[in-house]
Every structure is written in structure tokens, then in C-alpha cells.
Amino acid sequence: xxxxxxxxxxxxxxxxxxxxLEREGYAVLEAADGPDGLEKAQTHLPQCVILDVMLxxxxxxEVCRRLASGETTAQIPVLLLTARGEEVxxxxxxSLGADDYVVKPFSVRELMLRVKAILRRTEQGSxxxxxxxxxxxxxxxxxxxxxxxxxxxxxxxxxxxxEDLMRHPGxxxxxxxxxxxxxxxSFEGYARTVDTxxxxxxxxxxxxxxxVETVRGVGYRLHA
Amino acid sequence: xxxxxxxxxxxxxxxxxxxxLEREGYAVLEAADGPDGLEKAQTHLPQCVILDVMLxxxxxxEVCRRLASGETTAQIPVLLLTARGEEVxxxxxxSLGADDYVVKPFSVRELMLRVKAILRRTEQGSxxxxxxxxxxxxxxxxxxxxxxxxxxxxxxxxxxxxEDLMRHPGxxxxxxxxxxxxxxxSFEGYARTVDTxxxxxxxxxxxxxxxVETVRGVGYRLHA
DNA sequence: TGGCATGGTTACAATTCCGTGACAAGCAAT
DNA sequence: ATTGCTTGTCACGGAATTGTAACCATGCCA
Numbered sequence: 001x002x003x004x005x006x007x008x009x010x011x012x013x014x015x016x017x018x019x020x021l022e023r024e025g026y027a028v029l030e031a032a033d034g035p036d037g038l039e040k041a042q043t044h045l046p047q048c049v050i051l052d053v054m055l056x057x058x059x060x061x062e063v064c065r066r067l068a069s070g071e072t073t074a075q076i077p078v079l080l081l082t083a084r085g086e087e088v089x090x091x092x093x094x095s096l097g098a099d100d101y102v103v104k105p106f107s108v109r110e111l112m113l114r115v116k117a118i119l120r121r122t123e124q125g126s127x128x129x130x131x132x133x134x135x136x137x138x139x140x141x142x143x144x145x146x147x148x149x150x151x152x153x154x155x156x157x158x159x160x161x162x163e164d165l166m167r168h169p170g171x172x173x174x175x176x177x178x179x180x181x182x183x184x185x186s187f188e189g190y191a192r193t194v195d196t197x198x199x200x201x202x203x204x205x206x207x208x209x210x211x212v213e214t215v216r217g218v219g220y221r222l223h224a
Numbered sequence: 225x226x227x228x229x230x231x232x233x234x235x236x237x238x239x240x241x242x243x244x245l246e247r248e249g250y251a252v253l254e255a256a257d258g259p260d261g262l263e264k265a266q267t268h269l270p271q272c273v274i275l276d277v278m279l280x281x282x283x284x285x286e287v288c289r290r291l292a293s294g295e296t297t298a299q300i301p302v303l304l305l306t307a308r309g310e311e312v313x314x315x316x317x318x319s320l321g322a323d324d325y326v327v328k329p330f331s332v333r334e335l336m337l338r339v340k341a342i343l344r345r346t347e348q349g350s351x352x353x354x355x356x357x358x359x360x361x362x363x364x365x366x367x368x369x370x371x372x373x374x375x376x377x378x379x380x381x382x383x384x385x386x387e388d389l390m391r392h393p394g395x396x397x398x399x400x401x402x403x404x405x406x407x408x409x410s411f412e413g414y415a416r417t418v419d420t421x422x423x424x425x426x427x428x429x430x431x432x433x434x435x436v437e438t439v440r441g442v443g444y445r446l447h448a
Numbered sequence: 449t450g451g452c453a454t455g456g457t458t459a460c461a462a463t464t465c466c467g468t469g470a471c472a473a474g475c476a477a478t
Numbered sequence: 479a480t481t482g483c484t485t486g487t488c489a490c491g492g493a494a495t496t497g498t499a500a501c502c503a504t505g506c507c508a
Contacts, residue, residue: 113409142448143396143439155495156441193497195455200496216454216505379484416466417486423467424485440465440494449508456503464495471488478481 002047002119003027007037007063008081009055017050020108021115034058038066041073048118050111052081077118081106131166133222136208138166147208157182158201161194165212170224172215194220226271226343227251231261231287232305233279241274244336258282262290265297272342274335275322277306288322301342303335324364355390357446360432362390371432381406382425385418389436394448396439418444 004026008014011032018028029044031037034057041049041063049067053060060080067073080101100118102111130139135148138159145152145162154162160182165173175191183189198220202209211223228250232238235256242252253268255261258281265273273291277284284304291297304325323345324338354363359372362383369378369386378386384406389397399415407413422444426433435447 107410107412109412110409113404117404117409141395142445143442157496190498192455192499196457196497199456199458214455381485414487416488419466420468420486426467438466452505452507454503454505456501458499458501460498460500462495462497464493466491466493468490468492469488470490471486473485473487475484476482478479 001025001027003029003044004048004050004115005029005031005037005041005044005046006050007031007034007040007055007060008050008052009033010052013052016108017111020112024112024116026115032056034060034063038063041067041076042070045072046076047122048115049076049078050081050115051078054083075122077122079111079114079118131163133166133169134208134211136162136166136205136211138163147205152204152206154201154204157197158204161197161201165220165222169222172219172221174219178219225249225251227253227268228272228274228339229253229255229261229265229268229270230274231255231258231264231279231284232274232276233257234276237276237305241335245339248336248340250339256280258284258287262287265291265300266294269296270300271346272339273300273302274339275302275304277304299346301346303338303342355387357390357393358432358435360386360390360429360435362386371429376428376430378425378428381421382428385421385425389444389446393446396443396445398443402443 004021006014006017006021006028008017008030009032014030014032018030021028029040029046031040034055036057037049037051037055038058040046051060051063055063064078064080067076067078077100081104082101083104100114102114129141130137132138137146139145140163143159145154145159161178164178164181175194178194179187179189179191183193198212202212205211213221213223215221228245230238230241230245230252232241232254233256238254238256242254245252253264253270255264258279260281261273261275261279262282264270275284275287279287284306288302288304291300291302301323304322306325323342326335326338354361356362361370363369364387367383369376369383385402388402388405399418402418403411403413403415407417422436422438426436429435437445437447439445
């Protein structure tokens with residue numbers, strides 16, 4: 001998943017934020033001062049930088065400015081952490097290309113939501129909104145599926161299952177893989193649950209049912 | 225290019241907005257209080273006014289009202305800046321003649337997009353940023369909603385909820401997304417609060433209630 | 449042909465999810 | 479103080495969804 005760099009001199013805040021970011025599934029890098037943060041950003045190219053304004057060595061604005069002027073780092077979104085009363089600073093920082101800011105003391109929950117929002121914004125271009133294969137069209141935005149132009153009504157699980165298969169057209173997906181992506185890693189259940197859902201999916205696909213092929217002894221596959 | 229007047233008492237926010245506007249190539253005028261803003265608007269007739277609600281001297285609502293009633297200034301589009309809280313409700317509740325509003329703290333990127341959208345509209349002569357879909361018309365200027373021509377009376381929350389759905393026609397909005405945009409990032413509450421408001425909205429939509437579709441296990445969607 | 453493994457089919461109970469009504473707190477106007 | 483409106487929360491109940499198990503069907507091997 002996405003990598004996030006947090007540049008903050010106070011170790012306990014770093015810890016706190018890291019804990020919550022990792023719980024959300026992000027990979028986390030830490031830096032305790034400006035130069036270190038800048039260097040880690042340049043070498044690791046994280047998807048987002050959480051940047052404190054008050055930093056030893058080089059302050060947040062300077063880091064921000066250098067990130068914005070660097071060829072490879074210019075696209076990295078920055079979320080600034082500012083103390084209340086540093087409003088002037090916040091402006092300067094924002095003028096330098098930061099995407100958002102949170103005022104300290106902040107709510108961790110809110111910080112997480114903003115990070116997610118930033119990541120959603122930036123990955124929007126790369127994400128294919130609709131998948132289609134041989135008359136089956138899956139629209140991820142509208143969350144609906146049509147077969148030869150006719151809408152069919154899938155449940156949430158069936159939708160995710162079909163989505164996974166269509167993201168890997170022609171490739172075999174083992175039951176294990178499907179359980180991990182469709183049901184999530186925390187699911188501890190019977191592998192043959194997949195079979196039941198494949199059956200329900202096939203039923204709803206009507207005469208396109210055989211697009212979902214069985215690979216005996218391995219798993220399932222969307223016909224290429 | 226276009227001239228834009230920003231009326232805002234906090235110097236740092238003025239700075240921030242000016243920086244970005246100028247980077248986009250606009251000419252920028254500044255005013256720090258209501259009377260000054262009104263006067264600069266009347267003498268310079270800018271193409272757009274960005275107007276803070278909380279102002280010394282004369283509040284943004286009053287400025288807005290006077291701009292709308294002035295012969296020469298009535299055509300100038302206004303974008304309101306408001307703090308989250310009761311003010312948003314007042315903006316939504318009142319018919320002020322504002323063209324759009326942005327809630328503080330705002331994303332600079334979003335503000336720029338809205339300014340551009342307003343200027344694009346006025347260039348083309350088309351004014352009302354009213355959203356309409358299958359007989360439901362949401363008028364962003366008057367902050368009112370009609371169903372098949374008949375006005376209905378929505379509360380502020382219901383209005384913002386419908387606004388979010390109509391800005392993404394056909395797209396599923398998860399409860400989390402709706403909470404973030406309609407209630408704000410700092411809202412820490414029960415996700416099913418959304419359900420209740422959807423229900424109230426549907427009630428008021430009358431026979432157009434099924435325009436707001438439930439996508440079971442995912443969220444809600446405006447019928448495309 | 450039989451034995452085994454694998455997947456298809458069906459049924460069902462448990463669970464999840466959503467619509468609904470009720471309610472109390474907060475707030476504005478009176 | 480009272481009234482009315484808005485808003486967030488909760489509990490209940492019906493309906494859809496889901497995981498599991500049992501039972502069949504089929505393919506593969508000797």
C-alpha cells in the first residue's frame with residue numbers, strides 16, 4: 001500500500017501517528033528533522049508527507065519549498081502540522097505547494113481522514129473507473145454491473161469477487177487470493193465459501209456464466 | 225485577465241489566496257473589512273468577489289446583500305468563505321445571491337477550482353450553478369430545491385446531503401465519504417446518522433424519493 | 449469399472465444491513 | 479419559560495445477504 005513519511009521532531013507524536021497510520025495499512029517512514037526528512041523524501045518518494053512546521057535544522061517551509069522545486073519530489077502532496085498561532089507560517093507553507101494542513105493539537109482521527117482524502121485525490125487519475133470484458137461491464141464508481149447492456153443486481157460480495165476477477169483477466173485466482181482480496185486478510189473461514197459465491201455470480205451473469213472459468217485444482221479465472 | 229477582490233480580515237489568509245490567484249494569472253484586490261470591500265467592489269467592479277462572512281465593520285451577509293441590490297454590482301458573482309458551524313447553516317438557509325461557498329479551513333486547490341468555475345460560468349453568460357436531475361432542481365444561488373417545479377423545504381444538513389449526491393450523479397457515495405463532505409472531517413459520530421438524514425430527505429422528495437438509491441453494503445447513490 | 453478428489457448445487461440458520469419511529473439535547477424565536 | 483425546529487442517537491423488526499454443511503455430479507487415475 002502507500003508509503004507515508006512523517007517529519008516531526010517530537011518522538012511521541014511521531015509514534016502516535018505512526019501507530020495509527022500502520023493500523024490503516026500504510027507503510028511509514030520517520031524523520032526527526034528537516035534535512036533528514038528532505039533526504040528520506042528524495043530517496044523513498046513516499047505518496048504523502050506529513051510535515052511539522054517547527055523543525056530543528058530546517059523548518060517545514062524550507063522543506064516544503066525544496067520538495068516543490070525538486071524534479072522528482074514536486075508531485076508529492078504535503079500535509080502540514082502547524083501549532084495554533086502560527087497562522088502566518090501556515091500561509092507561507094501553503095503557498096509553497098502543501099495540500100492541506102491540520103492545526104495542533106489535532107485529532108488523530110481527523111488527521112487520518114485528511115491523509116486518506118489526499119491519497120484519494122492523487123490516485124484518482126491512475127484508477128480505472130470501469131472494467132469491461134466481452135459484454136460484461138463493471139463500473140466501480142457507480143457500483144453497478146451490466147451484461148450485454150442489461151443491468152444485473154449483484155450483492156457487495158459478488159461485486160468485489162467479480163471486480164477481482166476482472167482486474168486479472170485471464171489469470172487464475174486461487175481461493176486463497178480471492179479470500180484475501182475479496183474477504184480481507186482477517187477472514188478466517190472455509191475456503192469453499194468462494195465456490196458458493198462463484199455459483200451465485202454465475203447465476204446472475206446468465207448466458208455469460210462461462211466467462212468465469214473453473215481451473216480444476218487451482219481456482220477460478222475470467223475468460224480472456 | 226480577470227480581476228478578483230478578496231474581502232477578508234485575516235491578513236494571512238488574504239496573502240494565501242492572493243498568492244494562488246496571482247499564480248493563476250488573475251489581478252487581485254484586497255480589503256480587510258466590510259465597508260472597504262464594498263467600496264472597492266463599487267469602484268473597481270471586479271469579475272468576482274471572495275467574501276469572508278466574519279468581518280469587522282459589516283458582516284459578509286450584509287456586504288453580499290448590498291452588492292446584490294446595487295445597480296452596477298448586482299452582476300458580480302460572490303464566493304463566500306465561512307467557518308464550519310452555524311454559519312454554514314445560515315448561508316444555506318438564507319437567499320443571499322451568493323454563487324458558491326467554501327467552508328474554512330478550506331483546501332486552496334478547491335477554492336481555486338471554484339473561482340475558475342464561477343468565472344467560466346459568467347463568461348459564458350450562464351449563471352446559476354443549479355444542479356438538476358430528473359425533476360429535482362437544486363439551486364446553489366438561492367439555496368433552494370424544487371421537485372417537479374414545486375419548492376420543498378430542506379434543512380441545512382439535508383441540503384448539503386442532496387448537494388453532495390447531485391454533484392456525483394450516478395456515483396456511489398459511501399457513508400464515510402458523505403460524513404466527510406457533509407458533516408466534515410471533525411465529526412466523530414455514528415455512521416448511521418447518514419441513514420436517518422437520507423430518510424428525511426426521501427420523505428421530502430415525495431414521489432421522487434427513489435432517486436436516492438440505496439446500494440446495500442456500500443452507501444447511497446443518486447439515480448443517473 | 450471403482451475409488452478418490454474436486455467442484456456444483458441446494459438448503460438453511462446466523463448474521464448483517466437498512467428503514468422506521470421515537471426521543472432527547474441543542475438552539476432560535478417568542 | 480415555552481414552543482417549535484433541527485439534529486444525532488438508539489432500538490426494533492423485516493428483509494437481504496452470507497457462511498456453512500450436506501449431498502450430487504463430474505473428472506481423473508489406476
